[in-house]
Amino acid sequence: MSLLVVGSVALDTIETPFGKAERIVGGAATYIALAASYFTKNIAIVSIIGGDFPKEMLETFKKKNIDLSGLEILPQEKSFFWHGRYHLDMNTRDTLETQLNVLTKFQPKVPEQHRKAEHVMLGNLDPKIQMAVLEQMKQRPKWIVMDTMNYWIENTLEDLEKVIAQTDVLIINDEEARMLAQTYSLTKAARWILEKGPKYVVIKKGEHGALLFGKDKVFVAPALPLEEVFDPTGAGDTFAGGFIGYLDAVQNYDFEHLKNAVIYGTVMASYCVEAFGPEKLLQLNQNAIQERYQILSDLVRFDHVYPF
Amino acid sequence: MSLLVVGSVALDTIETPFGKAERIVGGAATYIALAASYFTKNIAIVSIIGGDFPKEMLETFKKKNIDLSGLEILPQEKSFFWHGRYHLDMNTRDTLETQLNVLTKFQPKVPEQHRKAEHVMLGNLDPKIQMAVLEQMKQRPKWIVMDTMNYWIENTLEDLEKVIAQTDVLIINDEEARMLAQTYSLTKAARWILEKGPKYVVIKKGEHGALLFGKDKVFVAPALPLEEVFDPTGAGDTFAGGFIGYLDAVQNYDFEHLKNAVIYGTVMASYCVEAFGPEKLLQLNQNAIQERYQILSDLVRFDHVYPF
Numbered sequence: 056m057s058l059l060v061v062g063s064v065a066l067d068t069i070e071t072p073f074g075k076a077e078r079i080v081g082g083a084a085t086y087i088a089l090a091a092s093y094f095t096k097n098i099a100i101v102s103i104i105g106g107d108f109p110k111e112m113l114e115t116f117k118k119k120n121i122d123l124s125g126l127e128i129l130p131q132e133k134s135f136f137w138h139g140r141y142h143l144d145m146n147t148r149d150t151l152e153t154q155l156n157v158l159t160k161f162q163p164k165v166p167e168q169h170r171k172a173e174h175v176m177l178g179n180l181d182p183k184i185q186m187a188v189l190e191q192m193k194q195r196p197k198w199i200v201m202d203t204m205n206y207w208i209e210n211t212l213e214d215l216e217k218v219i220a221q222t223d224v225l226i227i228n229d230e231e232a233r234m235l236a237q238t239y240s241l242t243k244a245a246r247w248i249l250e251k252g253p254k255y256v257v258i259k260k261g262e263h264g265a266l267l268f269g270k271d272k273v274f275v276a277p278a279l280p281l282e283e284v285f286d287p288t289g290a291g292d293t294f295a296g297g298f299i300g301y302l303d304a305v306q307n308y309d310f311e312h313l314k315n316a317v318i319y320g321t322v323m324a325s326y327c328v329e330a331f332g333p334e335k336l337l338q339l340n341q342n343a344i345q346e347r348y349q350i351l352s353d354l355v356r357f358d359h360v361y362p363f
Numbered sequence: 364m365s366l367l368v369v370g371s372v373a374l375d376t377i378e379t380p381f382g383k384a385e386r387i388v389g390g391a392a393t394y395i396a397l398a399a400s401y402f403t404k405n406i407a408i409v410s411i412i413g414g415d416f417p418k419e420m421l422e423t424f425k426k427k428n429i430d431l432s433g434l435e436i437l438p439q440e441k442s443f444f445w446h447g448r449y450h451l452d453m454n455t456r457d458t459l460e461t462q463l464n465v466l467t468k469f470q471p472k473v474p475e476q477h478r479k480a481e482h483v484m485l486g487n488l489d490p491k492i493q494m495a496v497l498e499q500m501k502q503r504p505k506w507i508v509m510d511t512m513n514y515w516i517e518n519t520l521e522d523l524e525k526v527i528a529q530t531d532v533l534i535i536n537d538e539e540a541r542m543l544a545q546t547y548s549l550t551k552a553a554r555w556i557l558e559k560g561p562k563y564v565v566i567k568k569g570e571h572g573a574l575l576f577g578k579d580k581v582f583v584a585p586a587l588p589l590e591e592v593f594d595p596t597g598a599g600d601t602f603a604g605g606f607i608g609y610l611d612a613v614q615n616y617d618f619e620h621l622k623n624a625v626i627y628g629t630v631m632a633s634y635c636v637e638a639f640g641p642e643k644l645l646q647l648n649q650n651a652i653q654e655r656y657q658i659l660s661d662l663v664r665f666d667h668v669y670p671f
Contacts, residue, residue, distance in 0.1 A: 094670055239452045262549075264571070273662060275663050278583075280574060315669075357582070359623065360620055361613050
C-alpha cells in the first residue's frame with residue numbers, strides 16, 4: 056500500500072452562517088491525506104507551504120503516518136490563502152480573497168522514494184502541475200485518481216484533457232461535469248468523459264449523493280440526509296481521500312470495490328462538514344466510519360414485496 | 364381494493380426542445396389514474412371537463428377500469444387548459460397560458476358508491492376542493508395521500524394546512540417542501556411537515572430521486588439516470604399514481620411497503636417522461652414495470668467488502 060497525494064496545503068478563513076474561522080489549515084492535499092489516513096498508512100504529500108504554516112499541524116500529519124518529505128517549505132513566504140463566505144443555503148459561496156503566495160512558485164518534486172507509489176491522487180490544481188507529478192513517476196501507478204474544478208475547465212482545457220486522458224478515475228462535481236462535457240444530462244456527460252480516457256467517473260452532487268459511471272455500469276450513491284451542514288469546505292477533497300484511501304487499502308478495482316470506495320468517500324465527507332475545516336477529520340476512528348457506512352447502507356436498501 | 368382520485372383532467376399544449384404537442388390530454392387525475400391502473404383495478408376519478416375533451420380518451424379510461432361516474436362534463440364549456448414551455452435543461456419551465464375554464468365551477472361530487480373508497484389520492488388542486496372531497500367520505504379512508512404545489516403554499520396556506528393535517532402521506536417536491544417549512548434543509552422540512560399531521564412525507568427531487576421520511580425513518584430512493592428527458596409533464600402526478608396504486612394493491616403501510624411504493628412511483632415517472640404527455644403510460648405492462656424496478660434495485664445495491 057502506498058499513496059501519493061498532490062494538492063494544495065493552505066490556510067483558509069471561512070465564514071458560514073454559524074460563525075467564522077480564521078486562518079485555519081485547509082487545502083485539497085490536507086483533506087485528502089487526512090481522510091485517506093483512516094484507511095491506509097503509507098501516504099505522502101507533495102505540496103508547498105510558507106513559513107506561516109502552523110508547526111503543530113505538521114506534527115499531526117506525521118502522527119497520522121503522512122510523509123512530508125515532498126512538502127516544500129519556503130520559510131520567507133506565505134502559504135496559499137483562501138477566504139470564502141457561504142450563503143445561507145450552504146450550497147453556494149463567494150470567494151472574498153485568494154492569495155496564491157507560494158503556489159506561484161510550486162514546481163512539484165516527487166521524492167525518489169515515492170516515485171513508485173502504487174496510487175496517485177491528483178487533488179485540484181493547475182493541470183500542468185498534475186501532469187508534472189505523473190511525469191516524475193518511475194512506473195505507471197496502479198491507479199490514478201484526479202479532481203479538478205471549473206477554473207481549469209474554463210482556462211486550461213487543453214492541459215486538463217491531457218491529464219484526464221492519463222487518469223483511471225475522474226472525480227468531479229455535477230456542475231463541472233456539465234461544463235466539461237457541455238451537456239445538461241449527467242449520464243451523457245459521464246459518457247463523454249469516459250471517452251476521453253478514464254475507466255470510471257464519479258460525479259458528486261452534494262446533498263444528492265454521487266454517481267459512479269463505468270463503461271456499461273452505473274451506481275447511484277446516497278448522501279447522508281443531514282439536518283445541518285456546519286462547513287462544507289473540503290468536503291469534495293475529503294470524499295476523494297476516502298475514495299482513494301479505501302482503494303489503496305483493498306488494492307482491488309472491480310465495480311463492487313469501487314462502489315465501496317464511493318460510499319467510504321461519502322462517509323468521510325459527511326463527517327467533514329460537521330465542523331470547521333478539517334477539525335472533525337482529526338477525531339474519527341474506524342468504528343465511527345463503519346457506523347455511518349451502515350447507516351448509508353440501510354438508507355437505500357429495499358426488498359421487493361408484491362404486487363407483481 | 365378501491366382508489367378515489369381527485370384532480371384536474373385537462374388539455375395541455377407542451378413545448379420542449381424536442382417539439383410541440385398541442386391540446387393533448389393531461390391533468391393530475393389523468394396521470395395519477397393511468398399510473399395507478401397498472402397496480403389496481405377499482406379506480407374512480409372525481410373531476411370536471413368541458414365538451415372539448417376527446418371522447419376517445421374517456422373510452423381509454425374505461426378500458427383501464429377507471430370509473431368516470433364522478434367525472435362531471437359541462438358540454439357547453441371548455442376543459443382546463445395549460446400551455447407550457449420547458450427550458451433546455453428540462454428542469455425549469457414557463458407557463459405561457461392557463462385557462463381555468465370548467466375548474467372555476469368545480470364543486471367535487473363523490474358518487475355515493477365511492478364514498479367508502481379505501482384510498483384517496485388528492486391530486487394538486489385548491490385545498491378547499493381537496494377538503495370538500497374528504498368531507499364527503501362516509502368513513503375515514505385507510506390511507507389519504509396528497510400532492511400540492513407552490514401556488515397553494517403561497518396563497519391559501521391556512522386551507523392547505525387543514526388538508527395536510529388530515530393526510531397520511533404528503534408528496535411534495537424539494538422546492539415546495541423548503542417553501543412550506545421555510546428552511547433549506549430537507550431533513551428539517553420533513554420533520555416540520557411530520558409535526559403537522561402526516562405519518563410520512565415523500566420529497567421528490569426530480570433527477571436526484573426522492574426521500575421518504577417517517578417519524579424516525581428515512582429512505583433514499585434513486586432516480587433512473589436518463590440520457591434524455593423527452594417531456595417532464597405529469598411526472599410528479601405519475602409518481603403519485605404509482606405510489607398510491609401500489610398501496611391500494613398491497614393494503615400494507617409498513618415501511619418496507621412504503622419504500623416499494625416510492626420505487627414503483629419512480630418507475631412509473633421514469634416511463635412518463637419518455638414521451639409527450641401520458642402517451643407512454645398507455646403502453647406499459649407489468650413486465651416493463653418490473654424490469655425497471657429491478658434496474659433501480661441494482662443501481663443502489665452495494666455489499667460491504669473490506670477494509671474494516
